[in-house]
Structure formats: C-alpha cells, structure tokens
Amino acid sequence: MYLESIDGPQDLLALDSRQRIALAEEIRAALLHKLSLRGGHVGSNLGFVEATIALHYVFHDPDDKIVFDVSHQSYTHKMLTGRRDAFLDESRFDDVSGFSEPSESDYDLFRMGHTSTSVSLASGLAKARDMAGRGGNVVAVIGDGSLSGGEALEGLDFVGGELNGNMIIVVNDNGMSIAENHGGLYRSLAHLRESGGTSPDNIFTALGLDYRYEPRGNDIDALIRIFEQVRDTDHPVVVHIRTRKGLGYTPAERNKEAWHWHAPFDEATGVSLAPPRRTYLTEAGDHVLDLMAADPEVTAIIAGTPTVFDLTPERRARAGRQLIDVGIAEEQAVAMASGMARGGGKPIVGMYASFLQRTYDQMMDDVCINSSPATFCIGNASIWGVNDVTHLGLFDIAMIGNIPGLVYLAPTNVEEMNAMMDWAVRQTQHPVAIRMPAGTVRHADDAHPVRRDYSRLDTFDTLHRGSRVAIIAAGDFLRLGEDTARLLHDEEGIDATVVNPQFISGVDAATLDSLLDDHTVVVTLEDGMLSGGFGAKVAAHYAPTPMRVLCYGFAKTYYDRYDPAEVMHDNRLEPGAIRDDVLHTLADGVEFPQRPVARGGAFPRDTAA
C-alpha cells in the first residue's frame, strides 16, 4: 500500500505517475471507509484527492504555504502530512478534526471553517513573506461555491490590484455549492468551463488577476504540469480547475447535494445509517412553507444552507419563487431582507448562528437603524449545535441581543416558535429574530401556554409564582429551569418562581422589580455565552439592589469537538449544582422587603430607550 509509505509530502516525489494514481485510489478508499463509519464531508473530499496530491508534489512546505478554504476538503491533505493513521486506524479516527487545525500539524496554517476566507488569509501570509524579504509560494485553494462571499471577492480584488508578489489561487470548480450555485458569476464560470477558459466574461481578469484554466482537475499529471508552470510566479495567478464532486462513489456523484456532508452510511449501498429525525429546523421549515402558501408576499431567504429550514429539493420546489437562495452571501441576504421589508414585503431569513456573524453591520445599519420589519430565524444557536470551534452557536445573543431596535425572541416549544413567527411576519414595527431551539422537539401544553401577540416588548411570562428563589430560564433551557425548581421543591421545600422570558434582547423591569419584595436569589439560564448575554442584562438590572443573581450559561471561550454533557457539567448547568449554589447564596441572604434604589444611568433606562 503506497499510502503507508507517505510520512510527509516529500515521500510523494518517490512515486511515478502510475503509483500516484494508485495512491489516489487508496486515499479514496480510506476516505470512504472512515466517512461511512463516522460521517463527514464526502463530495468535496472525493473530488479533491488528485489536486491535493499534485499540490503537495509541486509545492513544498515549509517554504511554500497552502491554505484550504473552509478546509472541509482537506482530509487528503491530512493523510499526506503525517496524519494517515487517523484515516486508516479506526482507533485513531478522532485524532484529527474535520477541518484544518494547526495543533495537529505545522502543515495546517489556520483554524478555519467559514467559507470565502482563504484568499484574504493567504494574502496576509504573502504580504508577511514580502515584508520580511523571504521567498516561497503562497497557495490559496477556494471552491467555486465560496467565490460569491464578500470576503472572497474583497480578497480577490485586493490580490489582483495590490499584492504584486507571488500568490497562486486554485479555484476548485465542481459546479456546486452545498446545493446548486446562485449568482451571476456562476454563469461566467460555466462559460469559462465551456470555452476552455477563453470566455470574455472573466471575473478573475476583471479583478486584475492572471488566469489559467485546466479542465482535467482529477488528472494528477495534468495538474502537476500546470502547477509547475505557475510555481514561483512573480505575480498573483488564478488556476481554475474543473473537478468532479463525489468522484469515485456513485451515490455521491449522482446526488451531489445529499452527499456534500453525509451521516454514517452503508458503503455498499449508500443507505444512511442515521435514523431521520424531526428537528426544530424541520418544524420551522414546515411553518415557513405554510406561511408562504397562505400569503404570496411571504418570502424565505437563505444563504446557501437550505438545511436551516430542512429545505430538501422537493420542499424548495414547493416554495417556488417565494424562496430566494442568495448563495454564500450572508450580507446580501440580510440587506436584501431589509430592502424587501421597507418595500412592503414579508421576508423570513433562515440563517445558522455561526454564519449570522458575517452580518453584524447589515443587522445594525441596513436593518435595525431602519426599523425594517424583517424576520430572522436563527439555527444551531445552542450547545447542541455543531461542536466544531468554527461553527459554534453560542455567541448570537451577545452579538445581536445588544443591537438597539432588534427584538430577539427565544421560544421554548414548536407552537411558541410558530406563534412568534406569525407575529413577526404580521407586525410592521420591529426587526425580529427568533432563536430556533435545539434538542428534543417539545410542544405547548396547559403548563406552557402560548402567547399570540408579542407587541408589548420585553414582557416575561411567569409560569409559576413562588418566593425566595426565582428561575428565569430562556429558550431550550426552560426545561432545565423547571427541573431545578422541582428539585428545590422536592428536596429543600423551596417554592421557586419560574419565568419564561421569551424576550432575550431586553428585560421586563416590572416583573424583575416585583421579585424584590419576596425573593433573595434570581437564577438566569441561557443556552449561550454568558458574556454580553441575556443573564448579564438581568444582573445589570439588579446591580444597584441587594438582589443576589446567579447567571448560568457558557464561559467566554472557544470549545472544540466537545461533549455537550461535559460542557454543561463544567458550567454547572445541572439542577444539583444550581441547587447547591442557590442554597449557599441563601445562607448569605438579606432581609425583606428589599428596596429598589435610584438607578441613575444604570441599565433599566436602556429598556425604555
């Protein structure tokens, strides 16, 4: 087996053409075997095996640097850079992450997982090289699907006009994003493929870049030839290569979208081994489809991730022209939603929390400063979301919950989520974001009534009024709050107040102040980072008073490939731990009634503003 002889890229030089082809097949087989057992990014890795071999054959670290965009296509790169056992030995599968990871290898230059960043990051490596007077090639790999992102386009424009020195941009064109591509540049890319790179409408030359085209993107020898032609170039050059997503595995070649990322599967048949399960994303998608069917002006907007509303091709067909996929262009999605709302439309944007990060300025300046009544449904905003460091969904409350004018709602069950969506689309006063819950899908019941109208902003629902201790539990952590209240009641005889805040971008001053009369401790629970979050607003409201506030959520840090249960435990997000902290604080308690004091510039004035 040739793969076992590859301890590093230099070992590729010992292989001849025939042996390199055999190596590619070994790598493909290893990829498929691990992917079938663990799941992961299938199509993008299968299509980039040959190009990765050719890149490491021609460009040699440490002098040469290769940056993989998104880096979910870098599995072959990992196999060729000393990490093959993590793909061959099942007991070592977990040694490597699914993305580029500097702590694994010096061949991985950045922790990355968002699209459209490789050109900008690589331009920095090239500039640092030039400022220090060093040599070497800097190579940025970027997929066609990532080209529509603003950061990539800014990077290409900068490199084309300002870089001057050596840089090679490999455009891995498999004609696909996660789903089909969207945007005018994809017509130009198609024309470039059809014309063998000679079509006049060329986004790369229009941005000042030198350009080469290689249609045989899965032919190692052809790729080695073209990479050798551009090696040590004294100016930036784009090498546009045509690859086949999913190459070598029929199911993945036949259904590229379903196999972009895939759960564990039976390798022989391609049948998924993961039982399909209904999530809040499916429920939200169902409701969005119902809203669109009832009103032709309701429009769903997504940015290259149909899964955020579980929009399979069939469901996208049902939505028809009422669904707009802008492709990987989150800024456009959010700004266009503001324009539609100001134009009398009813846009509902579906976006994962991790990618919402790209739109802070659009959320504030395009949407909120204009009070555009657009609706945003935020997905995977939870410790139970994606657990890779670049895809965490724990920062959204701190990010948009502090943007003036935005109403951020945290539903606790399906019916509440849908009622919030109905209100958000109906009203015309506020931009509204809805934090789609994670975990087990729950439903409303007598103990959890659903409000229809949310126009009285920042009004919390008190589900049970007790005394001494109040638990304010947001979104999918309401259940944890109720379990804690039960424990306090059953074991300590404490009749705790339980509040479903619903609003997480502000506080209910009347409800909070009323607790000062007969409560000593207020507990807040949120499925997100504490710093800048919801509990911080409650703590700040009580800051000038004697109320003791215990805020529970996640530390201000980056978790990576974590076990949610462990992280919950480490942050004392368990009824027992919270009970202990509450008892400890009560022992230190104060007299009733507590008197609220003049607050001056303190927080409560914000909620009125």
Add this chain to the structure above:
Amino acid sequence: MYLESIDGPQDLLALDSRQRIALAEEIRAALLHKLSLRGGHVGSNLGFVEATIALHYVFHDPDDKIVFDVSHQSYTHKMLTGRRDAFLDESRFDDVSGFSEPSESDYDLFRMGHTSTSVSLASGLAKARDMAGRGGNVVAVIGDGSLSGGEALEGLDFVGGELNGNMIIVVNDNGMSIAENHGGLYRSLAHLRESGGTSPDNIFTALGLDYRYEPRGNDIDALIRIFEQVRDTDHPVVVHIRTRKGLGYTPAERNKEAWHWHAPFDEATGVSLAPPRRTYLTEAGDHVLDLMAADPEVTAIIAGTPTVFDLTPERRARAGRQLIDVGIAEEQAVAMASGMARGGGKPIVGMYASFLQRTYDQMMDDVCINSSPATFCIGNASIWGVNDVTHLGLFDIAMIGNIPGLVYLAPTNVEEMNAMMDWAVRQTQHPVAIRMPAGTVRHADDAHPVRRDYSRLDTFDTLHRGSRVAIIAAGDFLRLGEDTARLLHDEEGIDATVVNPQFISGVDAATLDSLLDDHTVVVTLEDGMLSGGFGAKVAAHYAPTPMRVLCYGFAKTYYDRYDPAEVMHDNRLEPGAIRDDVLHTLADGVEFPQRPVARGGAFPRDTAA
C-alpha cells in the same frame, strides 16, 4: 431663480435644457455656500449635481425608487425633493441631515451612511415589487469607491444572476474613493473609461449584468438620454457614468482627497476656517510611523480611511510600502492582518469603530480563533465621535469586548496608548485592540503612571485606594471618574477608590473581590453603550454578592445629530448626578465585611477561561 420653482421632481419637467443647466449652477452655488458655512461632503456632491437632476427628470417617485449609496452625495436630491430651503435659508440649514433620512421625506428610502449597501437594499425593493406584482423602476446609485466592499460585490453578483426583473445600477465613477482607489477592479474601471466602455475586462458583465457606458456624466442632456434608454428595462442593467469630483470649485477639483469632506472654509480662497488640532488619531499615527521607521516588518493597514491615523498624502509617502490601504474592504483588512500575524509579520490595523462593525466574523474566526497577534487601533469610539446615526462609535465594546480571545484595551492618555501599542506589536500571544481615546489629548503624569507590560491580562490599576465607594472609570471617562471622586471628597467627605481598568474585555477578579471588604458601592464609567459593555461585566461579577453596582454609559438606542453634552446629561454622566445616586445607594447600604459567595456558573469563571 429656477431652484425656487422646484417644489418636487415633477417641476423639473417644466424646464428646458438651458434652464436645467442654469438650475445646476444655482444648486452648485447653494451647495458651496452652505458647505462653506457648515462643512460637509463637498467633492461627491459637486460632481453629482447633473446626474441627480437627470435621474429625477427621468425616474418619478413614488412608482420609481432611487437609492443613493452612502447617501453623502444626496444633497442635490434633497434640494429637488422639497427641501431646498434647508440649503438656501441659513436659519433652516439644520432641517436636514447629511445623509438620506426617511423622516425628512418619502423620497429618502433608508437611513444609510455606510458604503456599499445600495445595490443590496435596492435589490430588496425590486424583489418586494416583483413579489407584489407591482411595476416601476428601482435605481441604485453607487460610487466607484464603494464597489470594492464585500456587500456591494455580493449584491452585484446576486442582481446579475438572480434578480431577473427591472433594476438600474448607476455607477458614479469619479475615479476616487475618499483617497485614491485600491484593488484590481479599479484597473478594469480605468480601462473601461479609456476604451469608452468596450474593454473586455468588465466586472459587471462578468457578474452577469447588462452594461452601458456614458462618459459625459456631468452633461444633463446626455444623462437624460441614457437613463431614458434603460427606463422600464425588464432586466438589471448597469449605467457606468464618468463624473468629475468637485466639479465647479477649483480647490475641490485640484485636491479631491482634501475636499471629499471639508470643514467650514472661506468660499473665495478655499482656506479652512477650522483651526487644525492635534487629536489622539494624529498622535497614534505619529507613533505608528515611528514604529514602522524602527522595524521594517511593522505594517499599517487601513481600509480607505487614511484619516484614522491622520495619514495625509505626505505621511503616506513616508510610510511607503509599510502602509497598505486595501480600499473600502474592511473584511479583507482584518483577515489579511490575521494572515500577516500568523506569517510572522507585525500588522497594525487602523479602523473607525463604525466600520469595524463589518468585521465581526473576521475578528472572531479569522483572527481570534487563531490567536493571531495582530494589533487593531479603533478610532472615533466615543460619544465625541461622529454624531450621525449611521456613524456612531458607541457599540464597539459590546461588539468585540465579548469575543473570546480578544484583548481590548482602553488607554487614558497618549503615553498609555503608545505603550499599549508597543506591547501589542511586541507580544505574540494575543489579538489586541486599542480604543483610541477621544476629546482633549491628555498626557501621563505622576498621578497617572504608564505600565509597559500588559501581558498579565485583566489586571486593573488602582490609582487611589479609599473605602465605601469605588469608581472604575475606563478610557477617556477616567477624568469624569476623578472629578466625581473629588466632588465626593470635597462635599461629602467620602474617600473614594479610583481605578483605571485599562482592560475592558474582562474584569480583574482579585481587585474587585478585594473591594468587598470595605466598599458598599462600585461605580463603572464607560464611553460606550451599557448593554453588553464593560460595566455589565463588573455588574455580573458582583451579581452573586451584596455589592451595589451603578453602571454609567449610554442607553441602548440610536442617537442622531446629538449634542454630546446633552446626551451625557441625559445619561447622568455628570459628577453631581453620580454623587446623588451614590449617596442614595449608600443610604440603603449593607454591613462590612461583605462575604463573597460561591458563584457557580456566574461570570467570574469566564475571565479564567
């Protein structure tokens, strides 16, 4: 005077060609007179007078919609849409803002002031129109300088590929950004101008857009002809017009950069009437130039705003290749800085707080997740920054102060700012942002010693240790804190502790806990929004304890064209008001010593993370 006969765009139809030219000269004279008295955007408005007349002659609100990018070039538009008196009658100059403002007129569709947004916002208006089955033209005006922004490029790609219906994009090409343009697409634009629009490298057609070129961008009749050709188009089309920035005012034509925005000036000579004053931005620029002179690997990065370091053309020449202006491309600036830092370089990014908003994702994913030791100097982050709603500098602490891994420093004088910059560039562990102070430039003295090493993160400096009351005053509000302490001492006999936190992205748990022994009230002061800010972290730290915390800063709202003194007063940011709140809180005080309690999942654990 024709201008006095224009109550709305429809009145333009009564004017013949000669009269329209006379009107343009009247408008230009009015612009110059008001600008000379009040200051404002000179060059961009003088160059777009004719195009604005032609647009309103051809396209008629309310059926047709015109969106001006940035909208600092919309003064003529305001004069033609019922607001001429705000330019002719000095007593009414303040009736209009310097940007598009819906509260002034239905002809202004969005509050906007950031670049590169008009195409995306207009695409939403067009989509809403199409979903509702309405007609009418949607026109987006965008300057060449704004084309390099990610949002604009995402918008052009979307419109070129996905919009299908009517939309007209007027590219106002005056060959300039605020300063010179940067990026490859500007070579293509120059070739298009030189070739009369026939050059093959065409960014617009490469993005799937139909394209027209009109070199006579200051010829009303020529513009009317080409706008009439594209009116009611059934698909998106770009009309690329060549205009002359500053046209009609010699000083502005001669020095386009100095006259992009200008303070009040003598109309006859063009001599500025505003005395030049040294600001913290000038001081920071001086220090950056010194650092670059001392170390060839130190590189300053700006994104189209040389003023952030007061980099006049002369100072830019001094910096030479150690200064990189990426043009309007904030995402590229920040991501490239991360790449440079990871590549061993020493990048110092200068950016205004308002535009930093475009880089939340790059700050987190490209920079902080990679612990890239890049330095960021943040400008106009203060109530004394720009007071237009779209340029507020009050949100940066909430935005980046909650991003894990970022060290955010708030210097209180020039020497402290420079020492922080020295340390940030020297160290290799952390991304560091420095909040350049605003207001009167202050210097270190015996009472305000400067630390050289900031590697012990989140350690506050106690300038004076008193008892009962502690005042933690960040950045340029330290002086307010000292004045308040003096008042408490002189009038109330209270010996207040005064702390310069220096770090605003975390808290000094040891210092805060030590105050529990003999302090009842802690006051926090910050020159930014309270929600999600620095005081909130202090309040959250004390939340489980009896400490009373009063947080002072600004409400969670959008101020517009405000008087800083008034806003300070409204937020009780005055020694007398703070003194009153402190006395009121003390009257409600508790016993000593206060005992810290087990904090469970509460905030202090974050600072350890």
